Amino acid sequence: MLIISLLLIRNYKNKQELQQRRITELETEKQLTATEDVLKGEEKERTRLAKDLHDGLGGMLSGIKHSLNAMKGNLVMTPENHQAFERSMDMLDSSIREMRRVAHNMMPEALVKFGLDTALKDFCNDINQSGALQINYQSIGLGNVEVEQTTSITIYRIVQELINNTMKHAAAKSAIVQVSKTDKAISITVEDDGKGFNTLVLEGTKGIGWSNIQSRVEYLKGKLDVQSEPGKGTSVHIELNV
Structure with missing residues (x-):
């Protein structure tokens, strides 16, 4: 019993x-x-x-x-x-x-007509020509790959917001944007040589820009990692399952 x-x-x-x-x-x-x-x-x-x-x-x-x-x-x-x-x-x-x-x-017209890789390249070139920041754009495995439009737009907005944050807050001279595509994932890395910050401040942040980035990463069921220290620049790495 x-x-x-x-x-x-x-x-x-x-x-x-x-x-x-x-x-x-x-x-x-x-x-x-x-x-x-x-x-x-x-x-x-x-x-x-x-x-x-x-x-x-x-x-x-x-x-x-x-x-x-x-x-x-x-x-x-x-x-x-x-x-x-x-x-x-x-x-x-x-x-x-x-x-x-x-x-x-x-x-961006390029995003609709020519795809994610061209749109990101154009975006970085426009920033370079403005003189606000020098960006080294690198793509791996993305050139001849067709990415679903909603996913492409979401990734474009993530990179756009990260670079906007860099220009607004980092006091950086240069940055690297790297986007790579494998069979099941897309990884995004954005690094800058700016002033850096204590990443603990992100835990309670209510900034619209950062909230938008987090929402978009969550929407694509991705992972977000931020590495930064005062005086040592910032590195943001994102893994997306697409």
């Missing part, structure tokens, strides 16, 4: 453990689904805004520039007014370039 009671108790405990594990799995799946919905909604909105900026506002500004250039030949201006007119045209050109840059960052 005692043995039967013990067996019943053990079976009951096993069932409870299985039920608890299943509940935990369902909660995790629910969280991942919610994260996926948020990320997809965010990218859909980015795409819409990028199109509105480029086609709507961009077309309007270009039309204004064309009209002003056409008027220029029919206007009689003093030298001072001519200089003011040219300054206004320069400001308009700068506004058009800035608008295109913002639209491009929202949804």
Whole structure:
């Protein structure tokens, strides 16, 4: 009788453990689904805004520039007014370039047309040309591989946010971005020669940029490792199961 009671108790405990594990799995799946919905909604909105900026506002500004250039030949201006007119045209050109840059960052055309490797290469080249940071971009096994679009966008945003954080906070002169693809995983490494920091501060951080990185890594069921010390730069390594 005692043995039967013990067996019943053990079976009951096993069932409870299985039920608890299943509940935990369902909660995790629910969280991942919610994260996926948020990320997809965010990218859909980015795409819409990028199109509105480029086609709507961009077309309007270009039309204004064309009209002003056409008027220029029919206007009689003093030298001072001519200089003011040219300054206004320069400001308009700068506004058009800035608008295109913002639209491009929202949804890079290269990502849609040519894939992840080309988009990341273009992103790093744009940063290099701006002079804000010198990035050495390296890709391994990614060139001729087609990565699912949602995954590509998520990885692109992770790298974009990591580099943005480097430029904002690290006071770095150079960085390395390395992305490598194997049969079942993609690994991302971003290193900089900046001022570094105590990684313990990340445990309680509520910064939007870092939260976005963590959410995207979790969405792709990945692992995130940050190595940094004050005065010794920062290395971020991410392993994604895709």
